[in-house]
Amino acid sequence: MKTITVKASISYNIYIERGSIKNCGNIIADTVKTRRTAVITDDIVDGLYGKTVTDSLEKAGFSVCKFVFPNGESSKSTETLNQIYTFLCENNITRTDCIIALGGGVVGDITGFAAATFLRGLDYIQIPTTLLAQIDSSVGGKTAIDLPCGKNLVGAFKQPKCVICDSDVLSTLSDEILSDGMAEAIKYGMIRDSRLFDLIASHTLENVSEIIDDIVYSSVSIKRDVVENDEFDTGERMILNFGHTLGHAVESYYNYETYTHGSAVAMGMCMITERECAPEILEKLKNCITAYRLPVKCDAPVHELLKLCSNDKKRESGNINYIVCREIGKAEIKRVTVDEFNRLMEGK
């Protein structure tokens, strides 16, 4: 088993091993004192892994209750959150118990937020079941729910007690969900690790399973390094936003329906690289993205995307921060006025 330790406001381990989900009970029993736990998951993941996880927990001596909500981004809402709170109340979960997020990014984000706020905070554990969740959302302690007026607008920083990544579960993912995660893996290569980028670029969606353990380990390591330096997202952590300022705008323009997060980030990375970098960097990036069946170009009018950029959660009055990789493996944070950003993007 490979272990990556994150030293944030609390220190915790990310365990990466094939088959670890079957052994999650023992790992969790070694991590927390309580033997009472609530599993939060969605209906699709529950069908695939619910029983495996519950069995493993019970075998390790846990009493387990489980809350299942419908799969999909629309569940990341105040309504589902209130249902989770009620469920935790009804099952007498106390501040010394722990809750487990079993699923992709939606499950991890909303469960983490419930753990951050129920009884002013109790322990939680992430068992991410998508590539995106394993390499991105389950690490770093950002938790959130959506509001009708925007995504991830309510949240908290809450580090998990541990993260259990089983890359075997990635084999059950559809191509679309796998691609979704690969966009973030490509991003890690671009911002911090040219070796990782080259490795990914020398494979395709068809044979990526051969290198998936390396991808998960390398990506999580990069995220760990960045998060340790900037737990509360006030500086360096911004480099993780490469492709995201425009990517979020693309997602929002299409009402989060047409493109996955990964597809939008892929387009966002290409758009900013096209404006700011040498053509050979853009070409390498585009080739890599295409090999993972992700889009390199967006049909949405640029001026519409720009309106949405300046409405981003991370905006500050009048300025926009964005990330550029002039070399593969190196990221720079740029801070310009909204006007300058608009001129750059519109090529004026």
Add this chain to the structure above:
Amino acid sequence: MKTITVKASISYNIYIERGSIKNCGNIIADTVKTRRTAVITDDIVDGLYGKTVTDSLEKAGFSVCKFVFPNGESSKSTETLNQIYTFLCENNITRTDCIIALGGGVVGDITGFAAATFLRGLDYIQIPTTLLAQIDSSVGGKTAIDLPCGKNLVGAFKQPKCVICDSDVLSTLSDEILSDGMAEAIKYGMIRDSRLFDLIASHTLENVSEIIDDIVYSSVSIKRDVVENDEFDTGERMILNFGHTLGHAVESYYNYETYTHGSAVAMGMCMITERECAPEILEKLKNCITAYRLPVKCDAPVHELLKLCSNDKKRESGNINYIVCREIGKAEIKRVTVDEFNRLMEGK
């Protein structure tokens, strides 16, 4: 102006001065960089101080938007919280802006929780307008909302950027609301400061206004000391719960309708003191409580209260922590099994 500095995960000042509410704009302008702010308050407080605060803020260069909800505990709900989130969205409040809680405990608690979670946290400022809020809820960073299944079940630790206590506003309080706060002031005397207790005991609700500045300053100082040592409520901070384990049970037994929080705490302090302390301590405590028109005895059956105690948010499997003051000015934390606590309370 008297200033008390709290050194928690962020350091902040509590400003105590008569008339400071009229000058809040300048104080806040010296505390935060932004000049955009949202004031959150209730309809009663808005009628009394809304205009004063808005005028002062605008004079100091702030643009101000304001959200007003109905006064009362029933507003400390997920519904009001979602309305606040929507209001903050609609008014384009960003992570670098700040929000202001103007009101009593309900306003402070829900606004603080909104500030802890909207956009994963932004600055907020407390302007407490009741004695209870000035000496208790506005200091220490505990924020919360109620759930249908219980009070304060969802919350976060979030320290304000500053607290502005204007004891002039206490003169507009009804006797009942003033008494409500005096129970906590008596508690501070009991757990930490015999001089404060004696000062309070030598006055009554009728002439307490003569010493109210001393009470606010001394109480806030004690709370500051305790909170600094135990920001996240894992140890010493428990002494602030003197009278509260039983007090919460009393409030809950009467559905939070018959007794104010202060009345319930007053009864809780008497109940535990009667069981554990010398008769002269109990007598002093009862005399003092009576002088502030607070109750010393509760008609609810003890066994019903005990059921509610073991259901407290702060319970851990099988144990109860409670606080005893064998001498005025000194608190001890006691930790017993639920059974032992029940035997103690039922006099068996």
